Amino acid sequence: MASTNSEQEYTPQLPDEAPEANEPQLPSNYTGDDIKTLDWREHIRLRPGMYIGSLGDGSQSDDGVYVLLKEVLDNAIDEYMMGFGKHIEVTVTDTTITVRDFGRGIPLDKIVDVSSKMNTGAKYDSKAFKKSVGLNGVGIKAVNALSTDFYIQSWRDGMTHAVDYKRAEIISDSRVEASDQPNGTLVRFTPDATIFRDYRYHEEYIVRLIKNYTFLNTGLSIFLNGKRYYSRNGLLDLLKENMTQDPLYPIIHLRSDDIECVLTHTKQFGEEYYSFVNGQHTTQGGSHLTAFREALSRTIKEHFGKNFEYSDIRGGIVAAISVKIEEPVFDSQAKIKLTSRDMGPNGPSVAKFIGDFVKKELDNYLHINLDTADILLKKIQQNEKERKAMAGVTKAVREKAKKIALHNKKLLDCRVHLSDTKGDEERKNASSIFITEGDSAAGSITKIRDVDTQAVFSLRGKPLNTYGMPLVDVYKNDEFALLRAALNIEDSIDDLRYNNVIIATDADVDGMHIRLLLLTYFLQFFPELIKKGHVYVLQTPLFRVRNKNVNRRRGAAKGKKSSVADETYYCYSEEERVAAIARLGNNAEITRFKGLGEISPEEFRGFIGPEMRLDLVTLRKEDAVGELLEFYMGKNTSERQNFIIDNLVVEDDSQIS
Incomplete structure (x- = not known):
């Protein structure tokens, strides 16, 4: 038997098979000339996803243009959290944002360093910014x-410096000069349209972002295009703002230092949570x-x-937590998931920290508020009863679904998924499933x-x-x-x-x-x-209007090819x-x-490509979802029939081929 101290020769094992065809391969002439060092500006512009996550065009709340706004706002919020500045002014156009805070102001001799030198900032020292969300000196440079x-x-x-x-x-660096303006910082930026193609800021996403900042910083006023947003009750206001159903018992509100x-x-059904760290929505x-x-x-x-x-305890829960760390x-730099232990x-x-706080405060609350404790107990018991009633059903359904899913011809899957543990974040965020009709x-x-x-x-018919x-x-x-x-x-x-x-x-x-049944x-x-912005409705054109056939007839009548360019318009509304x-004249061909299924695959290509039109399905408290569902999907047949008769519109197909 060989000695344990003897050295053994290592022989690398070669793979049995060649690499997959889609695996990236280095060129055979790979040399030192292929190694490049990028300037920080070039690196951010070449790999923006590393710094802001997905790019997008502003049509989704997590698109990069909103991350840019958050990076600027976070600095203003940090000033407020440190006790400087009671309000922030935000001005938004379709393409440009201005943020003015009234904190201490950046030291005038460090304006250039803070805004254009990587890994430069005041937040490395916890004494200056004890519980800041931005610690790496990267955000504002990005x-x-x-x-x-x-x-x-x-x-x-x-004094001031710009x-x-x-x-x-x-392109311009003004000298330090006197000013009678109050202390603070102003940042104005216009995202690069060559990176964020065809982007536009949507006010509803910015309003949601600003409201969250005010919920997490009671006493702070944020003015968006002159309109004031303010919260007195913190997360209690947040929950009331986002709940679409009435609570079964008064909202329990617990707070202490840092939580x-x-x-x-x-x-x-299910669980619904809103979580925050140092004012950042995770x-x-x-x-x-x-x-x-x-x-x-x-x-x-x-x-x-x-x-x-535990599933019975949390079934139907709506909750929010905010901690300061x-x-x-x-x-990632997008700061949407905390990994701190x-x-x-x-x-x-x-x-x-969280366990000790919840155990003490929640247990005390339930001992004092016996009516709330009683309602909570009944809800848990109801969840338990429903779960036991479904135990046999769900097991059978799952087994059946697994068997069918193995040979499910109704699902054509893709390669990249949101739940993948590895892979490019932008491609994972682009993962989509079209639920079609037949x-x-x-x-x-x-x-x-x-x-x-x-x-x-x-789908197989109507669900x-x-x-x-x-x-x-x-x-x-x-x-x-x-589908599940x-x-x-x-x-x-x-x-x-x-x-x-x-x-x-x-x-x-x-x-x-069918759309209503799915919703x-x-x-x-x-x-x-729906609340997390995953559900959309695909908008497809109702009409095709073109002059193609008209041009051909005109050219043939004159014995020559028409010089008029073919024009086709896809119309999504009357x-x-x-x-x-x-634009095309009354002789245009209208389909x-x-x-x-009437739209050819080649025509359909543009309708589900990067330019596809999607309507985000939203859910707000003021939508009165319960009443809407009961009216449109419930058993109030006569009432709904009268509504349909009163609002019936007859389409004129006389000019449509």
């Missing part, structure tokens, strides 16, 4: 590099949210002294889809109307079982496979009905899909059709698309 125009000015103790940039290159949380239960949660969910379940279970399942660590270099673990519509999309990021799920149905009966439905399996949301939406769930139905009565299902059983006819 905004500068990704903007065609970037202007920064600071006022400090009666610098003007173009794509992070200085605040609110919770209640509603009749909805949309993907992280260690603090995991600790909070665990602490809630354990505390409530111990309070009632019953062996409840020294030197937080996130999974500790509250700070010398602090307790995140789990212990094989005909699916056929057109299937032939021209992006097989990397676009999947297709074909079940789930309004008011018991959960047990809904789970027995094969169609929805297959395709989306991977059987237990929760945490492992959702596609970032964009797109309903693609015909623009006729049947198509609209009814999502609203009742998976409202978080107004667009009228405008197209006005009415009554189904997606």
